[in-house]
Amino acid sequence: MTSHRPNGPRAGFWSRRTLLRVLIVLTLVSGTNYLVWRWLDSVNWNYWWIAVPLVLAETYSLIDAFLFGTTMWRLRERGEPPPPVEATVDVFITTYNEPIDLVMATARAALAIDRPHRTWVLDDGARDELRQAAEAAGVGYLTRSTDWADRPRHAKAGNLNNALFATDGEFLLILDADQVPDPAILDRTLGYFRDPKVALVQTPQWFVNVDDSDPLGSQAPLFYGPIQQGKDGWNAAFFCGSNAVLRREALMQIGVVGYVREVGRAVRVALDAAGRVVREARRTAAEHSPAVVRALDEVDAAVGRARAELKQGEPLSEVTYRFQQRVDEAGRGVVAADAESLRADLAAIEALPIASDDELGAVIVDDVALQRLAARDWSPLGALESVKALVRAVDVDLVAEAQPVMPMATISVTEDMATAMRLHGAGWRTMYHHEVLARGLAPEDLSSMLHQRLRWSQGTLQVMLKENPLTQPGLSLGQRLMYFATMWSYLSGFAAVVYIAAPVLYLFFGIRPVQTFGGEFLARLLPYLIITQVLFSVVGYGIKTWRGQQYSLALFPLWIRACTTAVGNVFFGRSLGFVVTPKERQQGGGIPWRLIRPQVVAMVVLVAAAVVGLIRLGLGLAPTAQGTWVNLVWVVYDLVVLSVVIEAARYRGPVSVEERAT
Template sequence: MNRSLVRLLVLLTVLLGVNYLAWRWLESLNWSAWWIAVPLVLAETYSLVHVALFGLTVWRPRLRGEAGDPPAGATVDVLVSTSDEPLDQVLRTALAAQAIRYPHRTWILDDGARPELGALAAGHGLGYLARGEDRTGRPQPAGARGLDHALTATEGEFLLLLDADQVPDPEILDRTLGWFGDREVALVQTPLWFAGVPDHDPLGSQDPLFHGPVQQGKDGWDAALFCGTNAILRREALLQLGRSGHLEETERDVKASLARTRAALRRARRSPEAANPVVSGMLDDVEAATERARTELRAGAPLAELTHRLQREVDAAARRTVTRDFSQIEADLASIAALELPPEDGMVWPDELAAAVDRMSRRDLSPLAAVEPVRRVLEAVSADRPGEARPVVPLATIPVAEDMALTTRLHGLGRRSVYHHEILVRGVAPEDLGTVLARRRHRARATVQVLLRENPLLQRRLGWGQRLMHFATMWSCLGGFAAVVYFAAPIVYLVLGVLPVTSLDGDFFARFVPFVVVHQLLVLVVARGIPTWRTRQYRLALFPVWIGACTTAARTVWSGRPPGLAVEPGVRQDAGPAWHLVRPQLVVMGMLAAALVVGALRLAVGLNEPVGTLVNVAWAAFDLVVLSVLVTAARYPGPDPEKRSADAVHG
């Protein structure tokens, strides 16, 4: 790659884009049609930010050479993850992993816990781990998947992660382990590449622009991304991540617990039971303890000491309350003792009173626990989660899918990632559009969740280049909203004659055309002959997937619900044409086609001007070409088994 040429084109693209967009905002907005003019200029602003982030990504690509020799004595576990893939496919990948030349041990991580797969693994000398319950008998958090379990059951210094449809080459470890000679390297990622994909790639399975120039560009900023498979991870870095994540999660739990306690106290004060002096005294004690804890938390007090002291103060408050309840019993016992009456069975005497107070002070036995407002306060002040296993492991503390969150957090710890640009794993090509859409939807939703929960721009432990590189990946998932506007604008003009700009004059073309031409030239130079058209088609054509992922992620994050784990399908989803999966796009295609006819008729009768009609006809035709890929994809019968097998074997 000619780095100087790329940088020149990046600068020209950004300057021309800013020049065009400034003119659009300041001089060309058709405010009489603000309902389409403003959305369009916002979409164009989004696109310029996307272009600028792409330019920054490719500004200083890292083109790595050989990794060198593996670290002396390095031990490796190869982990093949599966959920519902066919057994023969899983076994094929596992046996290929077993045949890797570098000494290692191969494990199958079965998220589906299938006994028949366990038997197959045992018959071939493969390790087998099924996700289930932890050692306490509690269910593991969904985000942990099988990797956290594998960390406790394996011992290798490094972990090679493979999905069940990703078949490794025998030399993969020999070619990649050398990068770990740098102790700060925690991750080495290799490309995702699929065998058996036709040259026209109807499902958009391959993404050579991302698994090439984009990843190399991110690597130049020390921000190469983990893709969930085809990667080697350093165990020690994962355990460090687990400890850090556990502490962060505990701090969030403590803050949430104190917030819940304040709200519960407010509700309890308004309840009729609060008129009881005993209840009111208990609430005063708990409120004073939690306010002290909140002050100490802001001052940076150690969490362990803070929570321990809070629990002791709350328990002491419960004991004082129970002691007050027992005061009358003490008086009665004193009277009985003075009368020197023979004791009855079961009578509590003074020397037994202290033990009785201890027992009744327990939160589950205290009479106050039966008073609803107090019970809620006692529950709120508890920062633990007794119904869930909480191992100090990395992925259990990550609230979304592992790949993006894990990368961001590793970089936040000062660890480094490496992108090794060599095809060392050959995947099984997706067989239908349903599988492709499910995978893309899952990954987009997870990425947006990271943006909303852990915006990399706000992570002080990341370098500014790393922040922008992680943000660029997340920003691309918002493109579905801009795509809707790009489809709507030509329809609006051709059918209604409404322009979102004041006029399509020479000033417009002088600003817009150079920007588009230079940007396209930049992509061509960066791609170095790599086909990019299919990737760019799908980026626009899958607008319902991106919008759905954004809205679902937002609802999950803002509602405070745990995101759970969406398992990516491993088998074909549709037996025939999948028109139902692209219904919104088919509707848009119909509207565009109808708009072309209406626009021609309006031009014929003089209702539309020639220049505006020509521009919007070309725009609508381009949109139709973009969306047409989904017609082919919905009818795609699947890859040729013979070609896929040959590609997998011979690469």
């Protein structure tokens, strides 16, 4: 396939965007009209246990349509890129356990990139065979430094962060191990960096081993097209982990900001513990002298002032220094009155598990120490000393990590979205260049595809739970909505269960979640559905978007699993079990029915419901004939959508790894 060369906004672009905006407005108006009626007049409260979930699922879908419409509102088609800037570039090829021949095919193609650059293989598997192959080809080879031993590795983000501190190029081209670059990739992207505020230029991911039917939905033409172009219009184009060029300065800036944020969090935790210590000491302070009570009041005020200074953005070193000075001042004059109790308290402080790392010059206080400091019944002056020990013990070197500054975000198993969101929050700009400039390998079987989708959805939901874009500082309203739209889409699994269950309950048992399926229902629903499909058709004109729509429903068990595991990881510390997506076919010759068991069960139940519904209609047992036909159409739609997983389970990739370079 030849590269897609952009030639500026195509003829009729502005009229197309006007049409899109009209359809977006009509979709939202018709959808709101339908949902208001559903909530106010049509919920069958006799069966609230299915009626309420159904109207909530429909509300979810309308919000999803609003977010999609907002994305498309500023759809942007960029023209020819500016001439490239002259700069130093490091090409990073990330790998863990991919076949060495595959990695080296990408590396050799990277060597042939037109503009001056240095090519590096970042081998997280530390394989001697790959090192030798890279050296023989004249390719740089990097693996983790010894600083990473016995510390969190942070998967691909950690691999990239390690390489950032071992290289010095002004710009970075990041490629996955299977993404073979076009020689012109830097010529076509570096020009955007003439704008000094541009931090990222993302290009599409396109796969050579996907045929026209694309039963696994790998090509994602809707995302790597209208959606990214829409986000680009809001200055919210995403970093997608590969086929992107980034500005080192921007990454290092957000890395430093992240470091300051982590130290600030540690100081806030220490101040919270200090506040608890002082409150406990004040509880018994009445039996001491007025000077002691006054000292505790002053320390409590010092804790409040330190918190306020942190919120105002005061430098951490100055905040902690002033706090220590205030505590010292409060403690003067009460030493003699509290000397005997102080001796016992100092001995208790000495016994706390506060370790010193002489090599790093750091003092480390762990959670056990914090709990003991906050919980002990201190004498008033002992409380003052413990408060100072808490703040002194903040780990400013972050010695639990291999390196204190992590430019690539490490809060998620997918580092790309979180990194892009932090870049946008820091005021940087991003661009989406819609031209295929690298060709890779998609998963060739259902098992690998499901694993890949699960990792993507888990990572996205981790970001939502840890750094919700709706509350992150520095983002514009449009950027908040663009990030949230992607995160919101992964909640569709719960709505899908309801959309499958509702027609089954009606056809089997005559349970109506809606008061009527009659004329008013159809008059309000059909315009909404028709206009929505027309909108999708205009957005996806000339590209195949049906697979994406199918998988949003058909992978409902996976989306639900992603939600539960992401919540378990973020709030309960459970592992996600990160594994690199295989680049070669994994399953044997049989159909892996176990992977799609929930969907197969759902399809069997839907077929049975259709048969029972027709029988009940013929026997005169159906609540209404119109309701039966509406739900039969609903069942047929569900079956058509779910059928994609059967095709996916039977699919075998048409192109082998060895054939992709030809």
